[in-house]
Structures are given as structure tokens and as C-alpha cells.
Amino acid sequence: MSRGKIIVVGAGAWGGWSAYMLQHAGYEVTLVDKAGPGHEKAGSGGKTRIIRMAYGGSQVYTDMVDLSFQLWEHYCEAWGQDLYHEKPSLWMFRGIDPAYATLSQPLMREKGYVLDEIDLREVATRYPQINLEDITSAFYEPKVGYLEASRACKVVKTEFEKLGGTYLEDKVISLEGHGRVEAVLTEGGKRLKADQFIFACGPWMKELFPELDPVIKVTRQEVYFYEEPERHGGEDLPIWLEFREGDRMYYGIPDHFNQGFKLAYDQRDWLLDPDHDDRGVTEPIFEEMSAIVVNRFPALQGAKLLKHHTCVYESSLDGRYIMEQAGDFANATILCGSSGHGFKMGPAVGQMVMQYIRDQKAFPREFRSDRLHHHKSMTSPYEV
Numbered sequence: 574m575s576r577g578k579i580i581v582v583g584a585g586a587w588g589g590w591s592a593y594m595l596q597h598a599g600y601e602v603t604l605v606d607k608a609g610p611g612h613e614k615a616g617s618g619g620k621t622r623i624i625r626m627a628y629g630g631s632q633v634y635t636d637m638v639d640l641s642f643q644l645w646e647h648y649c650e651a652w653g654q655d656l657y658h659e660k661p662s663l664w665m666f667r668g669i670d671p672a673y674a675t676l677s678q679p680l681m682r683e684k685g686y687v688l689d690e691i692d693l694r695e696v697a698t699r700y701p702q703i704n705l706e707d708i709t710s711a712f713y714e715p716k717v718g719y720l721e722a723s724r725a726c727k728v729v730k731t732e733f734e735k736l737g738g739t740y741l742e743d744k745v746i747s748l749e750g751h752g753r754v755e756a757v758l759t760e761g762g763k764r765l766k767a768d769q770f771i772f773a774c775g776p777w778m779k780e781l782f783p784e785l786d787p788v789i790k791v792t793r794q795e796v797y798f799y800e801e802p803e804r805h806g807g808e809d810l811p812i813w814l815e816f817r818e819g820d821r822m823y824y825g826i827p828d829h830f831n832q833g834f835k836l837a838y839d840q841r842d843w844l845l846d847p848d849h850d851d852r853g854v855t856e857p858i859f860e861e862m863s864a865i866v867v868n869r870f871p872a873l874q875g876a877k878l879l880k881h882h883t884c885v886y887e888s889s890l891d892g893r894y895i896m897e898q899a900g901d902f903a904n905a906t907i908l909c910g911s912s913g914h915g916f917k918m919g920p921a922v923g924q925m926v927m928q929y930i931r932d933q934k935a936f937p938r939e940f941r942s943d944r945l946h947h948h949k950s951m952t953s954p955y956e957v
């Protein structure tokens with residue numbers, strides 16, 4: 574017997590996993606997405622996302638990643654799907670206090686994970702491909718990996734359907750009801766009724782909830798894939814992350830599925846309209862990023878750009894998540910502000926949503942949006 578009907582809007586990492594966990598717990602779930610799970614314009618689009626344990630000393634996030642690691646590994650095995658690929662990572666800091674790493678260490682140790690400071694001479698010996706000239710400290714995290722992003726969303730949706738869940742490709746255009754959502758209306762002319770509604774609409778969240786506008790920003794995140802020169806040894810290089818002054822962060826995956834050397838940035842400077850803006854290469858961003866990667870990996874000088882993808886961040890002003898009741902609607906929940914670090918957390922988010930609905934277990938206080946009422950400008954989630 575069904576525990577009740579639930580509509581989940583958005584089949585990205587957060588909505589898809591929420592729908593799966595709720596269906597698994599005995600609810601009758603309909604998952605609605607306007608363009609398909611992990612489509613190319615969504616936050617969960619593209620090939621890969623990193624999963625790593627270090628979270629700057631935050632207990633809430635450390636607990637969530639620990640759970641996510643376990644659930645990714647569990648479901649990859651249960652479903653016979655190779656969505657998680659392990660590769661160690663190197664954290665590099667340029668002229669700044671490595672507090673993000675050092676504060677992570679005790680919380681990680683408690684859970685049996687390792688993040689060791691590593692002497693720069695040792696780094697130079699292990700990875701002669703890296704120019705360490707201006708790096709002041711480095712840390713090594715052996716258990717890190719990358720997850721297949723778009724493909725994982727499609728797999729989660731398929732597994733959700735195997736449990737009896739219903740998937741509908743349509744766009745939700747409005748909500749009906751006062752105090753409670755009675756139904757959502759779709760572009761395709763449907764009126765979908767349920768007991769509970771979950772909204773995980775990523776960069777489109779503000780279309781249904783314009784009141785989020787002051788606290789959510791949607792930004793342009795370009796990802797580049799460079800051809801690696803022969804004998805560069807990318808397969809032996811770790812995933813790397815580099816923190817610089819001004820809360821700037823860059824990271825990459827060498828030998829990315831044999832499709833080149835992936836480079837991405839964590840700056841949130843360039844706003845993006847997720848539907849209307851051009852998603853091609855922006856020359857000034859490309860030039861800035863190419864200079865950064867060539868400085869760090871000199872053999873990439875003049876490397877051909879094999880592929881490019883413009884993705885979107887949907888960030889809260891402090892870069893932390895928002896998970897709470899949707900305004901005055903007692904039976905509706907919003908999940909947003911995944912802020913460029915939400916993909917890995919999909920399974921943990923799904924489990925938290927399921928426990929929130931089934932057991933009335935509150936979301937962490939840290940995820941309430943009222944914390945942002947006095948926040949004037951964007952800060953980075955890597956600020957500690």
C-alpha cells in the first residue's frame with residue numbers, strides 16, 4: 574500500500590535521488606522534468622563531477638559526503654553500474670592559509686578518511702609535470718573520485734522507474750493552493766495532484782519561486798578539455814584542486830576518460846541566463862583559464878582544445894545549501910543553492926528528503942534560507 578502521492582519537480586542529481594529514495598520508501602512518486610535527467614543545460618549535465626571528503630571543517634557536510642560515498646558505492650554495485658571512478662587528489666594552496674584542508678583533517682580522521690599534508694619536494698618528485706613555483710602547501714587525499722554526471726541521473730531515473738515510479742517529461746508552470754499546494758499545472762495541460770511536492774529545479778528554481786531571487790545567483794561555468802601531449806603521463810596525475818587568494822579555486826581531472834585534460838574554475842563572477850545566453854566559448858575566460866593551466870602544467874602550452882561545455886552553478890549567497898519548506902506551503906519542500914558542490918551529495922540529499930517526509934526529521938538548521946537575509950553579496954563556500 575502506498576504511503577501517499579508525491580510529485581518531485583526536477584530530475585537532476587537532487588530531484589532524481591529524492592524521487593528514488595521516496596519511491597523506495599513506499600510512496601507513489603511522479604518525477605517531472607521539462608527536458609530529461611542530466612540534460613546538457615542543467616546543473617547535472619556534462620560528463621563528470623568530483624566526490625571528495627574534505628569540507629573545510631563542516632560537520633554537516635562531512636557527514637553528508639560520508640553517507641554519499643557509502644550510497645554511491647552501494648548503488649553502483651547493486652545496479653551493476655560503474656558510475657564512480659576512484660583517483661587520488663592533490664590539494665594545492667598558493668600563498669594562502671590552507672585552513673580549508675587543515676580544518677577538514679580531524680573530521681575526516683574520525684570517519685577513517687585521510688588527508689595528509691605532503692612536502693612540496695615530495696610532490697615535485699612524484700609529479701614532475703606540475704610547476705610548483707608559487708605553491709606554498711599541498712595535501713594528498715587518496716580516496717577521491719569522479720562520478721559520471723549526466724549518465725548517473727539517467728540511471729537513477731531508470732532505477733526509479735523499475736521500482737514503479739512514474740516519469741513525466743513536461744514543464745511545471747505554476748502551483749495551485751493556499752497554505753498547501755493542491756496541484757501543479759504543466760505546460761502540457763496537466764493538473765497534477767499529490768499529498769507532498771518537492772521542487773529541485775536547479776537554475777530554474779526562481780521561475781516558480783521568485784522570492785528566492787535575492788539569495789540565489791546563476792553563473793556561467795565553462796569547462797575545457799585540452800589535448801594532453803604524448804608522454805605527459807596524465808594517467809598517473811591525480812585530480813588536482815588549487816586555491817588562490819580572493820577565494821579563487823581551479824581544479825581538473827587529467828586524462829579524463831581519455832578525452833583530454835579537464836579544467837574547470839570555481840569563480841562565480843559571470844552571470845548566466847540558463848535558457849537564453851549563448852553557451853559557446855567566452856574568449857576572455859578561456860584565455861584566463863588557459864594561462865592558469867599552462868602555468869601549473871607547462872606541457873599544456875599550445876595544447877589543442879578538444880571539447881568545451883558551459884555548465885551552470887545555482888548558488889546561494891554563501892554557497893551553502895537551502896533545504897526547507899517552500900514558503901507558506903506546508904506540504905511543499907524546496908531543494909536549491911547546490912552552489913557548485915551538490916552533485917556528489919545526491920544520494921544523501923535523497924535520503925534526507927525521504928526522512929523529512931516519512932519521519933518528520935528536520936533538515937539541518939544550516940540549510941534554512943533565513944540565514945541569508947542579511948547577507949549582502951556572494952561569498953565562497955571555500956571561505957572558512
Ligand SMILES: Cc1cc2nc3c(=O)[nH]c(=O)nc-3n(C[C@H](O)[C@H](O)[C@H](O)COP(=O)(O)OP(=O)(O)OC[C@H]3O[C@@H](n4cnc5c(N)ncnc54)[C@H](O)[C@@H]3O)c2cc1C
Nearest residue numbers: 583585586587607616617623745775884911913915916917
Ligand atoms: C562546471 C560544474 C562543475 C561542478 N563540479 C562539481 C563537483 O565536482 N562535485 C559536485 O559535487 N558538484 C559539482 N557541481 C555542482 C553540481 O553539478 C550541482 O550542484 C548539481 O548537479 C545540481 O543538481 P540539481 O538537481 O539541484 O539541479 P539540476 O541538475 O539543474 O536539475 C534541475 C532539473 O530541474 C528541471 N526543471 C527546472 N524547472 C522545471 C520546471 N518548471 N518543470 C519541470 N522541470 C524543471 C530541469 O530541467 C533540470 O533537469 C558542478 C557544477 C558545474 C556546473
